[in-house]
Amino acid sequence: MQTSRGRRRAAGPSPTPRVVEVISAERPRDPHREARRRRGPFRQITEFASASGIGQKAGIALAATGLVLTVTVPSTSPVMATSTTDVVPAVAAQPAQQPEISAEAGARIDFSRSAVVTKADPDGKLKQLLSAQSAGAVSRAASVGSLGAPLASLTMVSPFGYRVSPITGGYGDFHRGEDFAAQCGTSVLAAATGTVTFVGWHDFGGGNRVVIDHGNGLETTYNHLSGFNAQEGQTVGRGDVIAYSGTTGASTGCHLHFEVQVNGEVVDPTGWL
Template identity: 60%
Template sequence: MRQLAEMAAAGGVGQKAGVALAATGLVLTVTVPTAAGQAPQTAPAMEIAQQQPEVTASTDAVVAFSRASVGSTVDPDGRLRHMLESESAGRITPTEAHHALGAPLDSIDPSSPFGSRVSPLTGVAEFHRGQDFVAQCGAAVKAAAGGTVTFAGWHPYGGGNRVVVDHGNGLETTYNHLASFSVSVGQKVDRGSLIALSGTSGASTGCHLHFEVMVNGEVVDPTGWL
């Protein structure tokens, strides 16, 4: 240290060298340990550690704020996209999920709910994997949010003509018992765009729309997302 200072003084730039050393923290590292052993070293280290969570918290606050500022009335798809960019669909809270998806039909009239029920076909208890909505045969079925079609075809386990839209990061919606569909696998769809016409194909007792929401491959109650 002294050597450095002497060298700097000899070069006629003593003051400048001192400022530069202080700025890099080199001066503090050299003087503190000789004065009071290890304590002065650990104290600043703890201060830094304690400051870290504060920085993280304020970053979270900014993210939460910008989420809210995107606004559901202005751009609901932008809001959903933003949520899915920052976290997996499985981590989205019920409050965030509420209204995140748009209605798959122009007129929403819930019939058979998601969950345990007695099958209208077999009379046996079953787990109803989606939410049924009243729909005339041939009613327009619309994408609940923007995404990519990952399935458009016949569902061998009762769904009949079925379309699946992947919204990204673990969130999917499915549309079942369709009379017909007008999308193909790989196609990008916008929220509200026409993807199919309702019907009664597959295991169905009459025209209606069986709508599913899947989070990381597991069905959840669609009403929590509408």
């Protein structure tokens, strides 16, 4: 087994940052070594950071701040500095040995953030999500919080997904939405601005049901209702009272069964609320 010293190049300015040698010394049998060598130094740093267990984000942060240079300094082992006070003198003392590593080195760091949701435009985040892409392409991290609560007070009593059926008692019942506690007659609120596309009886257990289309493949449904406060074709705003909770259809008691559909398929509402 070769040491890092044995692998180091003898002399002359190397176009390849020495961190590569550290990587290969740690992982001598890495089949992707040559491919990685051809990549930019920033990518190597982030991969090293990832392989070292400190994570991709930490690697990016290190590279962006220059702290990553510490991994190239040790001559015998890839010891990571433990604080910035260890780092700065080392970098200053050996400027000639620093590889050209910076955030400009081909790195595309995405610091974008979801739009700030203001009180004046609570649909802002959802609009931005859906205008940029179909609802099916939205990541869970981006979608969380983009829909408003369908009740003034949300207490989840049965989650989305497979469960023991409250109707049949059988196991493996797929629960297509999320159930929230609500006394019969509680106001049910539109989760976001949209067009009401269905108001009526759902033949497959939903009982009295309202469906709102929010555009770009995103729909919400409200089920087991005792009454309606919206009409098909109506445009509703986020938080508008569209119906009243009940226990119609396949229901064992007053509650709201709330669904989120993306391109016609139900998804876990917790990913959007």
